[in-house]
């Protein structure tokens with residue numbers, strides 16, 4: 001479902017019925033300004049300084065990742081924590097614990113993320129420790145403006161036309177990083193981030209992305 005946030009009913013929407021939700025104008029211009037200002041104060045780590053991640057996603061440019069500060073993290077979770085998310089998370093049996101993990105990301109011209117389904121996160125955890133299971137992935141955009149020529153779309157895929165053949169994946173959604181929009185989808189699902197085009201110049205694709213997870 002793709003719908004303006006003011007028309008969306010978070011009580012009745014179900015990720016079981018519709019695994020990809022796109023909300024337009026989720027954040028106000030003032031909220032986006034506040035998150036961008038928090039991003040300016042953040043301490044960024046580049047992909048090349050995260051060797052395990054860089055190895056998992058080679059030739060992806062050199063995008064940046066940062067922790068979200070306390071007040072912004074609270075505001076973020078307060079706003080995105082909608083009943084449809086809780087309903088989906090609680091639909092899984094025998095949950096021991098619930099987890100969230102969100103970060104700031106900054107993609108400049110040349111940066112991208114290849115096709116993956118968000119299940120393989122072993123490189124982010126200590127060996128031998130079972131990571132929580134990612135259930136819903138979220139990506140949302142805070143830059144001031146974004147043009148179609150600048151790239152950086154989130155491409156979502158359905159199952160491959162020929163089972164087991166990655167090259168036959170079928171595109172189901174092409175989600176431009178519209179300022180203030182929010183995409184949430186059920187994991188696992190194959191997806192990728194298109195390379196930000198040179199036509200973006202110095203413009204950055206500024207997002208928060210991460211997961212709602214369960215521990216069993």
Ligand SMILES: [Fe+2]
Nearest residue numbers: 116117118191
């Ligand atoms: Fe992903």
